[in-house]
Amino acid sequence: MVKRTIIKIDEEKCTGCGKCVAPCAEGAIQIINGKAKVVSEELCDGMGFCIGVCPEGALSIEERHTVEFNREKTEAQPKKKDISIRCFQCGAGEDTHYLLPLRHKMESIWVCTRCLPRLIHG
Template sequence: MVKRLIIRIDEEKCNGCGLCIPGCAEGALQIIDGKARLVREALCDGLGACLGDCPQGALYLEEAEVEAFDPELVTAFQGEQEAEESGAAYGDAGSGADGFGGGCPGLRSLSIDRPAGEQKETRSTQGDPGEGASAKSELGNWPVQLSLISPTAPYLKGAHLLLCADCVPFAYADFHKALLRDRVVAAACPKLDDAGQHVERLAAVIRANDLAGITVARMEVPCCGGLLRIVEVAMAMAGVTLPVHDVVISIKGELKTPQIREMGA
């Protein structure tokens, strides 16, 4: 047992709508007897990515003595969920009620169809990586992984930090021009990385540098919401409030937020 943040549900406020379920990438929440329930404490990472998905305000974080977060257990449960979903898709009546249901939407395999003209344009630049390349890199710092960036790196002083989910540059074609330009980038994955280490590293960066602001660039999949929570906790740990812009990219590579949304002061 460890003392840490854990999700709690106010049953009086919960109406069983289920909107919080896909918001939990780990699959820790289920609708049971008409109410959202925490399946097991060890499945909850305590980052609160699901908080904004509840229209009733029934979800909240509480610091308590609970089971430690267990990523291996999460992986095992997600494997069980995927197996059950595959069985259901093929008419497998053996998907029992003992499963944990509702696998991570971010793991769903999708084939992204694009207009024929767009496909043709993309293929025209294939072959030698140097052929047809006209766009210039806007990368201004190295390393780019948050876990490798030194909080005392000189390029951080007064910089606008781009905290970017690992998948964003692959999905968003205008990444360099629209997001990376004039920003210092720090890349991270809220699902696969150690969130606690990221919080500590980001807090050190915020504390040691007079940052102009932070832009969070994340994918639309629920697990990416943890990136926002990392920023919130890091600012609280550092005792510094910064303007935070939230930019969401769809899995089709489109900007989902029509305009940048201010989160901080």
């Protein structure tokens, strides 16, 4: 056991929409009985990439004692492709563009790096 950062899921807030599953590159999250669950704490690196994706604010990062992150195990996890992950401006998908999660007016959206400068600079 080590003390490190790891995801915390608030099941009261989680609607089971599944938007956090594919963005987790480690394959650590699955929807089980209608709620997002960490399938194994070894798979969560605690980077928190999923946080911005959740429309309900159900995800957060906390520091606590848990098992060490296991990179080899994450590489063996099946990767989920989610075709709904597209740039909200140009519609580009992750196959061809780099995408980032954004929050705007209580919405979670994706933007590609080509469209991002226009948002920053107006």
